[in-house]
Amino acid sequence: MKERPTRDPFSALRAALSGEPIPGRSNPGVWVDPQRELRTGIPEVVLAEGKTDHQLETTVAVLLEQRGRVVVSRLDGDRCARLRAAFPEAGMRTTTDGRTAVFYRPGTEPRVTGGKVGILTAGAADLPAAEEAQLIAEELGCSVRLISDVGVAGLHRLVPALRELAEEWDADVLIVAAGMDGVLPSVVAGLVDVPVIGLPTPVGYGFGGAGVAALHSMLQTCAPGLVVVNIDNGIGAGAAAAKVANRCAAQRVSKHSDARSST
Known part of the structure; x- marks a missing residue:
């Protein structure tokens, strides 16, 4: 496991207040934040929706140059193909439906943390959100196991799914994606x-469809220990899970080091 980088969450604020140059670069209507990962542990994720093709391509180019990797969410097939053509030297990994993608320069693999994230889906229709969560958690260094259609x-x-993830594999955190009644x-x-x-997830019929019933059901849970992200927010779920899992992994390393030093 690589050493975790030192983070100063207030460096950019101090630079702005003192008039020092602020990391990043402006492009038409967008200002990227390449230092976000140092502050929060989560890199800037580029939302494709609402951006012009020029804004999107320029933003991806800046982050590829400065970070080596960039996650782009809410793509469609045409825009994903255009980005692929715009950056032929970059590698690309996408979810099955292609709505979320990682573009990366060769040799810029994610730092392996040892965190373990388990993902369950209630149905196969929940896979797009679940795979988005998987992609972002893996980008943040976690190992991920996904088991689908266990509603x-x-x-x-x-x-058997819970036995595998929670007992045998001993996941640090579980993401559970569900639509319908949630x-x-x-x-x-x-x-x-x-x-x-x-x-x-936005899966369902009639009243409460589009994920509303599932969201309300999860928010009204009587099972302590459940927290909820917004409808179809695989990025948010994966990022939150990775933060939990990476903290757990760091504690395991620390305890192992303490045990070795005491013998």
């Missing part, structure tokens, strides 16, 4: 002793 309509399917995260939170992050 409450067939509750017996949940037993019950699965509450069920999981009532069974395991690790933090659970509910990820409501």
Whole structure:
């Protein structure tokens, strides 16, 4: 495991207040923040929606130059293809549906932290959000295991999945993605002793569709230990899970080092 970088969350603020040059670069309507990862542990994620093609390509170019890797969310097939053509030297990794992608320069692999994030989905339709969470957690150095389609309509399917992730693999945190009635995260939170992050997805019929019923159900949970992100926010779920998992991993390393030094 590589040494964790030293972070000063107030360096950019002090620079701005004192009139010093601020890291970053302006482009039309956008100002990138390449130091965000040093402050928060999470790099800037570029939201493609609402940006012009010029703004998007310029932003990706700046972050590739300064960081070597950049995550772009809410892409469609055409814009993903245009970015691929604009940066032929860069590697690219995408989720299955292509809505989230990582562009990277060769030789800029994520720092491996030892954090372990488990992801469950209630149905196969929840996979787009779950894969987005997986991608961002892996970008933040975590190992991720994803098990799909274990919702409450067939509750017996949940037993081997939880046994694998929470007992045998000993995940640091679980993300549970669910649409429809959104019950699965509450069920999981009532069974395991690790933090659970509910990820409501826009899957459902009629009243409460588009993820609203799932969000309300998760917010009204009676199972302590469940926290919830916004509808379809795989980026937020993956980032939060990675922060938890990476803290757990750092504690394991610290305890191991203390045990070795005391012998």
